[in-house]
Amino acid sequence: MSQFAINLIFVGGSFALYIAIAIWARAASTKEFYVAGSGVNPVINGMATAADWMSAASFISMAGLIAAGGYANSTYLMGWTGGYVLLAMLLAPYLRKFGKFTVPQFIGDRFYSSGARMVAVICLIIASITYVIGQMTGAGVAFSRFLEVSSTTGLMIAAVVVFVYAVLGGMKGITYTQVAQYVVLIIAYTIPAIFISLQLTGNPIPPLGLFSEHTQSGVALLSKLDSVVRELGFQDYTADVSNKLNMVLFTLSLMIGTAGLPHVIIRFFTVPKVADARWSAGWALVFIAALYLSAPAVAAMARLNLLTTIYPDGTAQSAIAYEDRPEWIKNWEKTKLIQFVDKNQDGRIQLYNDVPAFKEVAESRGWAGNEMTVNNDILVLANPEIANLPMWVVGLIAAGGLAAALSTAAGLLLAISSAVSHDLIKGLIRPDISDRGELIAARISMAVSIVIATWLGIKPPGFAAQVVALAFGIAAASIFPALMLGIFSKRVNSKGAVAGMLAGLISTLVYIFLYLGWFFIPDTASFANTPDNWLLGISPLSFGAVGAIINFIVAIAVSSMTEKPPQEIQDLVESVRYPKGAGAAVGH
Amino acid sequence: MSEQKFLNHKGPTVNDKNKSSAEQYWRANLRLILGCLIVWALVSYGFAILLRPFLVGITVGGTDLGFWFAQQGSILTFIALIFFYSWRMNKLDQKFNVHED
Secondary structure, rough: OOOOOOOHHHHHHHHHHHHHHHHHHOOOOHHHHHHHOOOOOOOHHHHHHHHHHHHHHHHHHHHHHHHHHHHHHHHHHHHHHHHHHHHHHHHHHHHHHHOOHHHHHHHHHOOHHHHHHHHHHHHHHHHHHHHHHHHHHHHHHHHHHHOOOOOHHHHHHHHHHHHHHHHOOOEEEEEHHHHHHHHHHHHHHHHHOOOOOOHHHHOOOHHHOOOOEOOOOOOOOOHHHHHHHHHHOOOOOOOOOOOHHHHHHHHHHHHHHHHHOOHHHHHHOOOOOOHHHHHHHHHHHHHHHHHHHHHHHHHHHHHHHHHHHOOOOOOOOOOEEEEHHHHHHHHHHHOEEEEEEEOOOOOOOOOOOOOOHHHHHHHOOOOOOEEEEHHHHHHHHHHHHHOOOHHHHHHHHHHHHHHHHHHHHHHHHHEEEEEEEHHHHHOOOOOOOHHHEEEEEHHHHHHHHHHHHHHHOOOOOOHHHHHHHHHHHHHHHHHHHHHHHHOOOOOOOHHHHHHHHHHHHHHHHHHHHHHHHHHHHHOOOOOOHHHOOOOOOOOEEEEEHHHHHHHHHHHHHHHHOOOOOHHHHHHHHHHOOOOOOOOOOOOO | OOHOOOOOOOOOOOOOOHHHHHHHHHHHHHHHHHHEEEHHHHHHHHHHOOOOHHHHHOEEOOOEEEHHHHHHHHHHHHHHHHHHHHHHHHHHHHHHHOOOO
């Protein structure tokens, strides 16, 4: 059977499973649609949260970025897990006690103002659409490879599938579908990792394999990798970074962004009790860690395998001849995500770091420039093929990658459509809209979001995980401070919250757009996105943390100069602090 | 007025004694959060990033302790922190009698 047929069986089979579960456990009422009857066990809820949370960024893109950046990109690992500590302690239990469905509802009620609710809706929509661009990028890469088409065609196919998937709608709200998606996703990620860890280190547990001995050379795996990349002019894999400020801010931005993203927060409404909201955050992180502890092992091992493929007799010997390249390189060349130019006309693939410091060595070896570019986003998907794993493992990773991308994209589109139809139109503009009208508005906003995200995804402002990191920066700068101040301060009032959210959102967006293009439209950036141009060396990916600090300062300063919130609001803040009398989550 | 409503309209009416106990509960919670966040910051921003140069002497599987914290240690610590916090808060909820029925 061909690889193509096996991919179709795995992808088709997993989708059939999700749809079957969705039909079996169909939501009986609107309330169940949103909060699954408030009766979900914290362990199951944690697993569903993990599926919701881990998207194309975690599954497809992250290990590739770590492979390319080494230690410096550990920020993704810490940033996308550390946020759960903040969620469990600073937000989840109190928002569960508050007991409404959506984040804009909390902000609107706590800051007793429809203006605050409107600003929260806008922040939510901007962060979510940016997030969807990242998902489309990742899903596009996956489709282009498995259907053997160009990456742009892959993106178009992804757009159609995501739209159909999201319009099927309630499926997303059903916790058990997400549990199935989690199981598919984690098996798909772990099995190739185990195989590769066994091949390279003899240790079947990838996180332990990462710090074990490389069987073939007898030295530690990471030492081996360091020496291989060094001989090709790259920085050591484990090398420290000089710009610590940027690394701290980037990690902080991802952490507080995690705690500010509405589609994650909403999951904590689905547990029966306040105490369960805390446990649930812990269980979510356990299930997320199952992937996040393997990811750095996948990254290091894939980088080593890739370079060993190109230099089969060691980096000191000549590179592989283009004629003899393995099948997976040929396959990925079709997607144009791997490109080869024989600059020195010797028929071999010289892959190295083409920097001035390495020029002398390169010239002495007769190299005339780096000849192969490999897109970071393909690494996880190509990983089983690079390691010569069986065809069914390749099919499995296709199913896992698409489950990750499509489930999160669909969840975000639902969050956008409910923000537009429920919070914006029904809540603020036309309260008398019919249910049917609300549904039509929801569908239209979904379609518009997909068109925008797909169009911007053709030439995305970065790799999938980087685009998603921008979404986190936006959520960090706008939503998290408003939620946290809403719970921990009785003094912050509506004027302060609105001014803070706008200051955080606008400063962060402007900084991002200056370097990555206005509204992410390609070729409209005001400055080249290089470290020399950044303000104090702060990358646009890291600026969300600065935006959040601006938000906190503005909100507190404006509140202290204006009137106290009314007594009933202070009582509301008091009441969310104590678990007693939480009851079930209610609609608006 | 406020002391009569602080527990939420669904909760029982409370007197001044309960109010000070509620304040104690909230302060205990804030202390616990602060302690956990210090550990949270120490393993990630501390050991894994800013203090890494000071930990280079401690080797872990071909690299140093800071690298291990950046790629594994901090994640494991985060999990332990959330479960520790949940366990302690459940005890506090019981002690101050603010747990759900």
